Each structure stands twice: as structure tokens, then as C-alpha cells.
Amino acid sequence: MLKKYLSEFITKYKKMSVVTKAALWFTFATVLQKGISFFTVPIFTRIMSTEQYGIFSVYLSWISVLTILGGLDFHTCIYINNLSKMEDEKEKNELAVSLLDLSFLITFCWLIVYLIAPSFWNSILGIPESIVVLMFLEVFFIPVVNLWSTKQRYNYRYKTLVVWTVGQVFLNAVFGIAFVLLANTNSQAFARVFSIALVQVMFGAILIVSYIKKAHKIIITKWWKKALQLHIPLLPHSLSLTVLSSADRVMINSMVGATETAIYSVAYSASMVINLIKLSITQAMTPWIYECIKHKRYDSIRKHCNAVMLLVMLMSFLFILFAPELIWIVGSNEYYDAIYVIPPVAASVFFTFLYSVFSAVEFYYEQTQKIMYASVGAAILNIVLNAIFIKAFGYIAAGYTTLACYLFLSVAHYCVMKKAVKDNIGNVELFDMKFILALGVVVIFSTGLFSLLYSHTAIRYAVILVSVIGTYLNRNKIINTMKMVKKKN
Structure with missing residues (x-):
């Protein structure tokens, strides 16, 4: 066989x-x-x-x-x-x-x-x-x-x-x-x-x-x-995204210490797998979105993006729920506290996916200058929030400030994308924003809720089982969407 x-x-x-x-x-x-x-x-x-x-x-x-x-x-x-x-x-x-x-x-x-x-x-x-x-x-x-x-x-x-x-x-x-x-x-x-x-x-x-x-x-x-x-004009955008992903570790090191930086970094290392999956999905969807806009298949974007966003959300949930096991694999007992950084990091993956999808439309319409403003704004906000909350609540707060900044980034890029669409093709809704907003609220709410389950293993595994069943029940919809994207590419 x-x-x-x-x-x-x-x-x-x-x-x-x-x-x-x-x-x-x-x-x-x-x-x-x-x-x-x-x-x-x-x-x-x-x-x-x-x-x-x-x-x-x-x-x-x-x-x-x-x-x-x-x-x-x-x-x-x-x-x-x-x-x-x-x-x-x-x-x-x-x-x-x-x-x-x-x-x-x-x-x-x-x-x-x-x-x-x-x-x-x-x-x-x-x-x-x-x-x-x-x-x-x-x-x-x-x-x-x-x-x-x-x-x-x-x-x-x-x-x-x-x-x-x-x-x-x-x-x-x-x-x-x-x-x-x-x-x-x-x-x-x-x-x-x-x-x-x-x-x-x-x-x-x-x-x-x-x-x-x-x-x-x-x-x-x-x-x-x-x-x-x-x-040189691209420097602010590139540096801002780098600052957004790196400033927390630098500021934790200077404000708290190298040991806490290590614990925080292990959580980011554990997120490498889900980030890789998200990146692969984004790279597959970008040319497909371009083709849909080119051939005016706006309903297709709205319909199929919902299924993919739901998939990314479910992956984020599983990542949060398996945090103790992931930290045990990646680190050791010295890094156990990193589990409390996992929830905001995983939630950030969902919002970076939103930002990537919205920015694909922006790049299609060549709105590079406005993209820079959104990225710089998020980077500045990240530094300000880190300076306030790391000092007040310790290094775990950096995960939540980063989540807040990626939420800001996705909203900012949605506004830029919305303006670009309106200027080029009129009042067309490329994305189902009510559905996306609902997913966003669920992700943010679950970030705090799921972290409380780390001391209740039985309940945590029950939630994992429900999440797996939910993914299985929606498997055909998800598989058909990914096949369609692959075929269009």
C-alpha cells in the first residue's frame, strides 16, 4: 500500500x-x-x-x-x-x-x-x-x-x-x-x-x-x-513591525531582568508552530484575494474568509489550552510561569492574521504610505503601554500590551483598507465585519477565561475536547475553503 x-x-x-x-x-x-x-x-x-x-x-x-x-x-x-x-x-x-x-x-x-x-x-x-x-x-x-x-x-x-x-x-x-x-x-x-x-x-x-x-x-x-x-521611506514601516514584535523583550530586560526575559521569550518560542501555520495560510490567501478583487468576486472573499478566520481562532484556542504541555516541552520547570504569557500571545496570532488579510487589500491598491502610519502608531502605542504596565504588573503584562497593540493594528488597517476599497470600487464590503467582530470579542474574552483553567486540568481537557469536536464538525467547510484557495492559486 x-x-x-x-x-x-x-x-x-x-x-x-x-x-x-x-x-x-x-x-x-x-x-x-x-x-x-x-x-x-x-x-x-x-x-x-x-x-x-x-x-x-x-x-x-x-x-x-x-x-x-x-x-x-x-x-x-x-x-x-x-x-x-x-x-x-x-x-x-x-x-x-x-x-x-x-x-x-x-x-x-x-x-x-x-x-x-x-x-x-x-x-x-x-x-x-x-x-x-x-x-x-x-x-x-x-x-x-x-x-x-x-x-x-x-x-x-x-x-x-x-x-x-x-x-x-x-x-x-x-x-x-x-x-x-x-x-x-x-x-x-x-x-x-x-x-x-x-x-x-x-x-x-x-x-x-x-x-x-x-x-x-x-x-x-x-x-x-x-x-x-x-x-528609506519604508524604514518606519519595517522598524515599527520589528519594534512591535521585539520591544517587549528589550523592555522586560531593562525594567525587570534577563531571567524574566528568558521566561517571556520561551512563550514566544512555543508560538512558533502556530505562527508558521498562520503564515502559510496568509501566503496562500494573498494571491487568491488579489484574483477575487481583479475578477470582482467580492462575495467569495466574504464567504470563505469567515471559515478561515474561524479556523485560525480555533487553532489559537487549542494553543492556549495546551500551554502547560507546550511550555514543558519547550522549556523546563524554571520556565513554567511562561504559561500565563501564552493566552495573549495566541490571541495576538488571530489579530495579526486579520491585519495580514486587510493589508493584502491595501497592497493591492498600493496604499503604502497609509500602511506606514498604522504600523508606526501601533509601535509607539506598544512602547508606551509597556513602559506603564510592565513596571506596574511585571513581565506578563507585556503579553497583554502586545495583544492590545495588534488589536489596534488590525483596526487601523481595516480603516485603511475600507478607505482604499471605497476609493477604488465603491461601498463594497469585502469582509463580513459582524462575524469578524464577534470572533474578535470571543478571542479577547477567552484569553482571560482560558488562563484560569490552568489550575483545573479536567475542565481544561473538557474544553479541548469540545474545541476538537467543533473543528471536526466544520471540517468539510474548512477543507473545501482551503481546496478552493489552492485551486485558485
């Missing part, structure tokens, strides 16, 4: 187009990358002290910010846009070298700013100078990996990308575990960061040399002006 199914799958796979195969393998690479990262979290939480894991968590927050400031995410706009316009391969390589030169220069300028007053910046960043230096070293090489990965995706070179992704993630995990085990207790965070930087430098150096050889030049300034014109 197994041989028969395997043979049928191989036959179907051979008939797939290169685009379908690429999509399949790119998804596999993403799932594998996140999967390895998720399954190594329990290892690191057990071989690292909570204080050292907390420092490492703060590093993860700052590296995402510095990557944006140093590399300006050139791969997301100017690079991929020009890949479709340029015919000459040498010109494409020259573009890559030019963008790498510019990102290197920008990162170097930020390094100089840091070196002028390292003690001042260390107090703000909340991490040791040795880790900050490694962070800058890593950022020098991140842009080249991003540019190369973008080109592989654009050209559907899925085999090469998968091999490199798997190799990079595997070495990262192996080196990380080995270095942490060899390090003394006070240097575990440095050892973990060093393993990441080492792998990034190894892979990045190979790619940089390759690009320079193909371009036959080391310094190219031709595309600098255009790159800055396109990407």
Missing part, C-alpha cells in the same frame, strides 16, 4: 510545473528551518541558564532591528523589481554588488556610531559589548544571503536554496549546542551568538566572493541613489 501511494506521488510530482515544484520545496525549506529552530529551543533552555538565555533573547530582538537599519531590506523592493526588468546577467550581478556595497557602508557607519560611545549603547541595548560586536559582524553578511535567496526564489532554483537553507540551519544548531556546552556559565549567550555569526560569515563570504567574480568589480555606486530613494 505504501509503495503504491509513493509511486502515485512520484508520478504526480514529475508532472508538476517548475513553479509548483518550487513552491512546494520553498515551503518545505521554510517549515524545516522553523522546525529545527523550534526543536532546538528545548535543548538550549536546558543547557543554558535562564539569565544567559534571556540575554540571547534580547540579542534576537536587536539583531532584527540592526539588520533593517544596516541592510534596509534591499532584497524586498529594488532588487527583486530589477530582476524582472534586467536581461543581462552581468548587470544583475552588478546590481547585487552595488547594493551590498551600500549596505556594508551603512552598517559600517552604524558601527562607528556605536564605537564612539560603547558604554552608552551597551546600557541601552542591554547586552554585553562582545555580543554587540558579533551582532555587527553578522549584519555585514546578512544582506548577501537575503539577495541570493531572493534570486533563487525568483529563478525557481529550489534545489540550491533548499540545500543551502538546510545546511545553514543544521550547522547553526550543531555549532550552537557544541559551543554552549563548551562555554562556562557566564559565557553561554556569547557562545550561542558566536555560533550564529560564524555560520552567517561562512555562507555570506562565499556568496560575496561569487558576486564580485561575476560582476568583475568590487565597488559599484550606480544604484545607490535609487536604492535610498525607494527604501
Whole structure:
């Protein structure tokens, strides 16, 4: 029987187009990358002290910010846009070298700013100078990996990308575990960061040399002006989303301590699975929404989005209800209090899904400037609320302030989306807002209610059973919706 199914799958796979195969393998690479990262979290939480894991968590927050400031995410706009316009391969390589030169220069300028007053910046960043230096070293090489990965995706070179992704993630995990085990207790965070930087430098150096050889030049300034014109206006939006996802850990570290940061971060690590599922659903729905708007199938959006949103809500519920078990897997007894961070984190996943669906419509109508206002507003609100409530109620409050900000973000993007729809196609309701509002109220109410069940295991498992039965009863509706989305894609 197994041989028969395997043979049928191989036959179907051979008939797939290169685009379908690429999509399949790119998804596999993403799932594998996140999967390895998720399954190594329990290892690191057990071989690292909570204080050292907390420092490492703060590093993860700052590296995402510095990557944006140093590399300006050139791969997301100017690079991929020009890949479709340029015919000459040498010109494409020259573009890559030019963008790498510019990102290197920008990162170097930020390094100089840091070196002028390292003690001042260390107090703000909340991490040791040795880790900050490694962070800058890593950022020098991140842009080249991003540019190369973008080109592989654009050209559907899925085999090469998968091999490199798997190799990079595997070495990262192996080196990380080995270095942490060899390090003394006070240097575990440095050892973990060093393993990441080492792998990034190894892979990045190979790619940089390759690009320079193909371009036959080391310094190219031709595309600098255009790159800055396109990407500097996008900085507020990109940084705001990063701040929204990272500010809580940084502020907990500075206001409470590294140990509490570690406990809070474990809850976020546990949410990696549900976030990956949500991301996959969002990536599948976005092109489908575009097609529906293009062909004026507005009722289809309204009808099928309800089923998918219900699915995301039910996944959030299960994630909340299984929090004690998830924390036991990801962390240890030292991290048990992280279960109380799970409810707002899971509820935030639902509202980030809403924001993603609404923003898909905004991007379709190119409302990029208004998108920036919504994101910046949410980031500022997050910092203000964290400053007030973390100090008053401790690190668990950060989960609820983040939930409030993602709720604000989804409402703000709904308003922007509503205005864009009205300006382009009139008073059309793309989404069933009464249904969405009802789901939102249920999610918020359940966030507080379900957290009370952690001390009542029998009742909690009864609620889990009801949720599973509810999902099973709606299985046909959900499956048909996902099949329809897949077919349209």
C-alpha cells in the first residue's frame, strides 16, 4: 500500500510545473528551518541558564532591528523589481554588488556610531559589548544571503536554496549546542551568538566572493541613489513591525531582568508552530484575494474568509489550552510561569492574521504610505503601554500590551483598507465585519477565561475536547475553503 501511494506521488510530482515544484520545496525549506529552530529551543533552555538565555533573547530582538537599519531590506523592493526588468546577467550581478556595497557602508557607519560611545549603547541595548560586536559582524553578511535567496526564489532554483537553507540551519544548531556546552556559565549567550555569526560569515563570504567574480568589480555606486530613494521611506514601516514584535523583550530586560526575559521569550518560542501555520495560510490567501478583487468576486472573499478566520481562532484556542504541555516541552520547570504569557500571545496570532488579510487589500491598491502610519502608531502605542504596565504588573503584562497593540493594528488597517476599497470600487464590503467582530470579542474574552483553567486540568481537557469536536464538525467547510484557495492559486 505504501509503495503504491509513493509511486502515485512520484508520478504526480514529475508532472508538476517548475513553479509548483518550487513552491512546494520553498515551503518545505521554510517549515524545516522553523522546525529545527523550534526543536532546538528545548535543548538550549536546558543547557543554558535562564539569565544567559534571556540575554540571547534580547540579542534576537536587536539583531532584527540592526539588520533593517544596516541592510534596509534591499532584497524586498529594488532588487527583486530589477530582476524582472534586467536581461543581462552581468548587470544583475552588478546590481547585487552595488547594493551590498551600500549596505556594508551603512552598517559600517552604524558601527562607528556605536564605537564612539560603547558604554552608552551597551546600557541601552542591554547586552554585553562582545555580543554587540558579533551582532555587527553578522549584519555585514546578512544582506548577501537575503539577495541570493531572493534570486533563487525568483529563478525557481529550489534545489540550491533548499540545500543551502538546510545546511545553514543544521550547522547553526550543531555549532550552537557544541559551543554552549563548551562555554562556562557566564559565557553561554556569547557562545550561542558566536555560533550564529560564524555560520552567517561562512555562507555570506562565499556568496560575496561569487558576486564580485561575476560582476568583475568590487565597488559599484550606480544604484545607490535609487536604492535610498525607494527604501528609506519604508524604514518606519519595517522598524515599527520589528519594534512591535521585539520591544517587549528589550523592555522586560531593562525594567525587570534577563531571567524574566528568558521566561517571556520561551512563550514566544512555543508560538512558533502556530505562527508558521498562520503564515502559510496568509501566503496562500494573498494571491487568491488579489484574483477575487481583479475578477470582482467580492462575495467569495466574504464567504470563505469567515471559515478561515474561524479556523485560525480555533487553532489559537487549542494553543492556549495546551500551554502547560507546550511550555514543558519547550522549556523546563524554571520556565513554567511562561504559561500565563501564552493566552495573549495566541490571541495576538488571530489579530495579526486579520491585519495580514486587510493589508493584502491595501497592497493591492498600493496604499503604502497609509500602511506606514498604522504600523508606526501601533509601535509607539506598544512602547508606551509597556513602559506603564510592565513596571506596574511585571513581565506578563507585556503579553497583554502586545495583544492590545495588534488589536489596534488590525483596526487601523481595516480603516485603511475600507478607505482604499471605497476609493477604488465603491461601498463594497469585502469582509463580513459582524462575524469578524464577534470572533474578535470571543478571542479577547477567552484569553482571560482560558488562563484560569490552568489550575483545573479536567475542565481544561473538557474544553479541548469540545474545541476538537467543533473543528471536526466544520471540517468539510474548512477543507473545501482551503481546496478552493489552492485551486485558485
